[in-house]
Amino acid sequence: MADNHLSNDEFFSRLTDLFEHSRKKGHGSVYLTQKRLSFDTTSAPPSPTKILDDPLWDTHPENPLPVLIRASNNSSSKRKGTDREDIDKIKLSTVVQPEQLDAFYARYAEVGKAGMSGLKKRDKKKKKKDKKKKKAGE
Incomplete structure (x- = not known):
């Protein structure tokens, strides 16, 4: 599975x-997720020793663990009733x-900010007006 991961530069x-x-x-969304790998894929799985008094004993690994970063557009096949194309x-x-x-997160923040530069602010007033119309019509 580690073979499917991109290099950091290619990922960016x-x-x-x-x-x-x-x-x-x-339109569309970009979903960014991250999680700690349960063990380093280049070495053998860890064998942490359980400490009776610590309920989070598995969150204190002997060595720092790598982080898995994922991004997706969350597109799927065409939904019924929409005019959006199949992506x-x-x-x-x-x-x-x-x-x-540290270096990765600095660059990650730059790419994320640049990707969000073209976003429009949501028009909340329009939604409030629509809700009032629906309540008045009922």
């Missing part, structure tokens, strides 16, 4: 493309080693 270039693709379509789901993932986390 593909993530930038994913944001651009989403912006060009005028394939795009999934990206990379593994960040503990010693690279």
Whole structure:
């Protein structure tokens, strides 16, 4: 499974493309997730010793663990009743080693901010008016 992960540089270039693709379509979402790997894929699984007094004993590994970063556009097949075109789901993932986390997150923030630059603010007033009309019509 580790073979499917992109290098950090390739992940950033593909993530930038994913944001651009989403912006060009005028709709769509980009989902970013991250989680700690339960063990380093390059070594054997850890064998933590359970400490009776500590309920979170497995959160204190002997060595720092890598982080798995994922991005997807969460697109799927065409939904009934929508005029949106059928878009394939795009999934990206990379593994960040503990010693690279600071540099990775700095660049991750830059790419994320750049990807959000074209977003429009939601029009909350319109939703409130629609709700009032529905209540008045009932």
